[in-house]
Amino acid sequence: MTDHGTELSKLKVIFTAEVKKHHYKENGVWMIIHNNVYDVTSFLEEHPGGEDSLLDVAGKEATQDFEDVGHSDDARELMKKYLIGTLPPEEHKKTGGTTGEKDKFEPPCSNLKWAVFALAGALVFGIVLKKYLSK
Numbered sequence: 001m002t003d004h005g006t007e008l009s010k011l012k013v014i015f016t017a018e019v020k021k022h023h024y025k026e027n028g029v030w031m032i033i034h035n036n037v038y039d040v041t042s043f044l045e046e047h048p049g050g051e052d053s054l055l056d057v058a059g060k061e062a063t064q065d066f067e068d069v070g071h072s073d074d075a076r077e078l079m080k081k082y083l084i085g086t087l088p089p090e091e092h093k094k095t096g097g098t099t100g101e102k103d104k105f106e107p108p109c110s111n112l113k114w115a116v117f118a119l120a121g122a123l124v125f126g127i128v129l130k131k132y133l134s135k
């Protein structure tokens with residue numbers, strides 16, 4: 001496996017608005033799959049799933065359609081050839097899946113953890129204070 005993180009960080013940043021402009025053959029057919037931008041203009045006629053399926057999602061977010069088909073590992077390897085850029089982080093969609101960057105992991109109970117710590121601290125402080133005052 002290659003270091004995908006480093007590969008991605010070298011990619012050109014392309015905004016969704018720019019991708020939208022490339023939705024027909026004459027202007028190039030671009031699409032977004034797992035927050036990455038692909039230019040499939042030269043692949044249209046070779047696509048085993050047909051030109052039309054690619055034209056349907058031209059200039060759009062195509063992750064769901066791409067995953068719904070259940071593309072093979074070979075297809076995922078092949079798509080690297082057409083990778084031209086990546087969306088800026090603020091335009092990333094949480095799509096899950098097997099390519100692209102993983103969404104940031106946020107521990108769901110970090111606030112609860114701090115509340116328990118604070119409570120335990122207050123309790124210890126209370127006990128010490130009580131002992132000190134009762135002397």
Ligand code: HEM
Nearest residue numbers: 038048049053057062065066069071072074075078079082
């Ligand atoms: C860069 C993007 C893409 C690449 C490189 C690619 C490549 C391929 C390849 C190699 C296959 C043959 C089967 C396989 O190996 O999985 C295939 C099949 C297919 N693809 Fe794509 N594809 C891409 C994007 C898409 C998108 C966005 C859609 C739908 C909107 C799509 C729809 C299909 C369909 C319907 C099939 C036929 C499946 C079948 O007959 O079993 N593909 N694609």
